[in-house]
Amino acid sequence: TISLWCMGVNQHSRGTWMNNLITNLHLVTGKISRPGSNPFSLTGQPSACGTVREVGTLTNRLPADMVVMKKEHRDIAEKIWGVPEGTIPAKPGYHATDMFRAFMRGDVKVMWVQTTNPWVTMPNLHRIDRKPGDGRFLIVSDIYPTPTTEAADLVLPAAAWIEREGAFGNSERRTQQWNQLVKPPGEAKEDAWQVIQVAKRMGMGHLFPWPEDDWHEPMFEEYRSFGLGHGKDLASYDQLRETRGLLWPVVDGKETRYRYAAGHDPYVKKRKGVHFYKAKGYGEKAAVWFRPYHPPAEEPDNEYPFWLCTGRVLEQWHTGSMTRRVKQLHQATPKAYVELNRSDATKLGVKSGDRVKLVSRRGAMEMDVKVDGRGKPPVGSAFVPFFDEHYLINELTLDAMCNISKQPDYKKCAVRIERV
Structure with a gap:
């Protein structure tokens, strides 16, 4: 049994608890850490594991599962x-x-945004409404103009993934290296190069003692050193160049197909079964969490009787800054819409193509209706994709969040729907 889920579970005010409950089911039934049986969280985008969680680019984390709150971890990182x-x-x-x-x-005072488009994706967007020159300084690195570059005081031209080299790390623990395929146009530079150059100009060049034209491998090897011997061993950059990706931990050049499983994971000391050797605080055993019911931050009522859920569609990736520029994808799904259950559409007296107004406690927006679409929202629920910068649906969403993961609750807020 494999359980697969994505942002529909994570983006809730109790998203972490929901993840706990799914994992609990696998633990109590023994369907974990063996072929064909595991809980498997699908991250929201490529390398969300490899270049966020594993690398430690969250405010509380350091590379290789280390955290800033522990002095021994800070000591290792500082060294x-x-x-x-x-x-x-x-x-x-x-x-x-x-x-x-x-x-x-x-x-x-100063914020530097790379690889994301927050002036489309942040919840309750009205809270970050700003224009350049307001006393703060916003830097944005991107490859295309977006609402975020419009809000920026300085825009730096970035390189797309095929215009640079690096490594992806995905949910199955696979790290895969790729080479630059084409040169970036004009003055465009990859994000890491930009950061290194700014650091050098701020007098911190000694922290990046790498060749100017060949820093990818030494940077990766420095990062790799965090996990060696700690169950987070990555393959060397050279080895990754020669393979189609390897599953960490990679010990003595061999990948680990099934983590925590005896006979597969070199860190497991048991002869059979599973051994959760990373769970130091629980005696290296699994922890089953009992979570109570917790009401949502906002629920439908007489004034706002519908749930609003936001998400993605197949043709448009996230905010559409790249995919909307692909002719075939734009033709397939040219603009955002609100999808309704047929029963709700009948009660409202609307059909596909009609115009309605969505109103929440934070904002309002008019858009076309779609009935019997792919989202199939249940009765009492409306679905709107967030890819279209001309329909900033996050002006309606609320910024309640999970108090553990800090992910906003994009999957439910209360709205009313008015026929236009």
Whole structure:
């Protein structure tokens, strides 16, 4: 039995608890860490595991499952990075939603955005409405103009993935290296190069003692050193070049097909069964979490009787900054819409192609109706994709979030629907 889920589980005010419950089912039934049986969370985009969670680009994390709150972890990171003891703060910084709130308050003076389009994706978008030159400084690196570049004080031309080299890390623990296929146009540069150059100009060049034209491998090897001997062993950059990706931990050049499973994972000491050797706080055993019911931050009522759920469609990727520029994809799904259950559409007196107005406690928007579409929302629920910058549906969503993961609750807020 394999359980697959994505943002429909994660993006809730109790998304972490929902993940706990799915994992619980696999633990109590023994369907875990063996061929054909595992809970499998599908991340929201390529390399969300490899270049966020594994690398440690969240405010509370360091590479290889280390965290800033533990001094022994900070000591390791400071030694590898060659910075004085005490450089890394013990307290995590702002998580994403709070960071944008702090930016709008002026507590954060400068923000640099790469690889994302927050002026489309952030919940309750009205809270971050701003124009360049308002006393704060926003830098955006991107390959196309977006609502986020429009909000920027400085735009830096970035390189697309085929215009650079690097490595992806996905949900199955596979790390895969790729080479640059074409040169970036004009002055476009890859994101990491931009960061390194700014650091050098700020007097921190000694932290990046790598050849100017060949820094990818030494950077990766520095990062790789965090996990060696800790159950997070990655293959060397050279080995990744020669393969089609390897599943970590990679020990003595061999990948691990099934993690925590005896006979497959070199860190497992048992002769059979599973051994959760990373669960140090639980005696290296599985923890089953009992989670209570917790009501949503906002529920339908007489004034706002519908649930609103946002998400993606097959043809358009996330905010559509790339896919809307592909002719065939744009023709297939040219603009956002609100999908309704046929029963609700009948009660409202609307059909596919009719215009309606969605109203929440935070904003309102007019858009076309779609009935009997692919989303198939249940009675009392409306679905709107968020890819279309001309229909900023996140002006209606609320910014309640999971208090553990800090992921916003994009999957439910209350709206009313008015026929136009």
